[in-house]
Amino acid sequence: MSPQAEVQLVAAVTAVACALPGAFLVLRRLSMMSDAISHAILPGIVVGFMLTESLASPLLIAGAAATGVLTVVLVERIEGTGLVREDAAIGLVFPVLFSIGVVLLARYASDVHLDVDAVLLGELAFVPFDRLEWGGIDLGPRALWVMGTVLLLNAAFLTAFYKELKLSTFDAQLAATLGFIPGVLHYVLMSLVSVTAVSAFDAVGSILVVALMVAPPATAYLLTDRLDRMIVLSAGLGVGYALVGYAGAAALDASIAGSMATVAGLLFGVTLVAAPERGLVATWRRQHRHTARFSAQLLAAYLANPSTPPVPLSEASNRLHDRFGWLPSHTQALISDLRDQDLITVRSGHLACTEAGQQLADEAAQHAA
Template identity: 45%
Template sequence: MALTAIFTAISCAVLGAFLVLRKMTMVGDAISHAVLPGIAIAYLLSQSRASLPMFLGAALVGVFATVVIEILSKKWKVQSDASIGMTFTTLFALGVVLITFWSDKVDLDQECVLYGEIAFVPFNTWSLAGQSMGPIALWSSGILLLIVLIYTFTGYKGLLMSSFNEDYAAVLGIGVGAWNLSLMSMVSVATVISFESVGAILVVALLVAPAATAYLISQKLKPMILLAALFGLSGSLLGYLISARFDTSIAGGIATMLGVQFALILAITQFTRTS
């Protein structure tokens, strides 16, 4: 469980650094709600709660949501927060309507769909050739971390320029729209993979809190990414250990420690600036 939380935390923290710079930190929250119709349709078509159909349905709608947000904010000049709010509320409401309308065919509850529980990670395993390979969430979070690191390393220049100055990046011939869409799609996939294991609330906390804490210390992208990953790692470990010690919610413990880290760094930075 701890390793799954750590992998997820680092993946979300790295992507969260770009979202903080772009002032789009609530995209993760939007996507975690917007994917509900995709999950409902995937279940109706497959009549299965298997991870793959659910993931494909959620991922497709998640990417669709990011495209809609991008078009609304960039092409049609709708404010980014309004674009995010309208997209996720509309899609989430559609998902609720679909589940209600197909209630005799779709044995799903929106709360169960949206909010995973990290404590259940060890029980959902997979096997290969009769050999148990361990929890699905551990593998998926590990693969996600590898993909995020490769994406960030190979696309660092494009992500850097499009995050700080889109006009200058366009002059240099960098495809700003393509980089924006790729980042939003990556966040969408990361959110879909993560919330099934750790829950939607913790995914949002991991996308926002470590990067926001790192931003208090450095506004340079590379140090900010490293610090965000460090805060995500430390918050996950501390939250897990405290939750295990006091037998409380693991996701709640991790999210709380992420908030405590932010409050401490904020207090320290404010004190050093005034002294």
């Protein structure tokens, strides 16, 4: 495999591994916890590195993942005192843990080969240089094996506990009643998030791990109402980020991980605007339609009401402004629309309902009643 292909493969595997637990982070309102975890693993990485002197050691991953879980526990404990809200607790815990990591690194490990910016930013382009060998045989980039394992782990957990995860996400109380122990599930999920974040920082850096975890499910959430589709779609989006992001980075000769996160942001932006039902355009059009429909009903009912004094066409703007607070432009557009639809008509200079308009007014009256 060419180095370029290896980089793209690792990028795709990492993106999918991150996207899988991401759906539950988004649905459980834990997205910023992933940001906190990915920063707070720094002291774990530093201490682990000081002990093992290797960035590859499984012990380091385990230690750093433990720091991630510690972050979750600390945030929950601080919130549990009732003195601090959850978002403030998150914003307190991870900077303090991160600071401890930076200070440890600066004071005790400044001579070793570990940069904080390597932890924060990662570098996918270096992936092909760090290879896994077994008895002299080249097995491919080490990161591929690490992220492949994490991907399988996440996929296995999701498959095995899908029902439990789904229920505890949407109805924690029912899950508890049925004996699904949502608390334990929560910590297992957060442990997996920590392990994923630690394993991925090498390649994409800890800040962009957040993009790969949150952006795919957040985008998918705008496109589907079903959890299973949301997860599959997230995984697909992750692969898309990897391929398009790589191409963009190659064209600009810039950071691959950064380019993937940018693609993630752009795709979310496009979805936000254009998603078929939940996008801004669709929402705006729906609201517009509702407003138009409501105005039509209101006007029809007003004209159909026998106690309404006759409305001369020339006086319509003023009268309806006084009655409903409509702007003249709104009134004129509405009248012309409704005349086109043959709901109202003008009889001897006065507005009046047609038969269809009368029906619309009756409908509105029934709705009101």
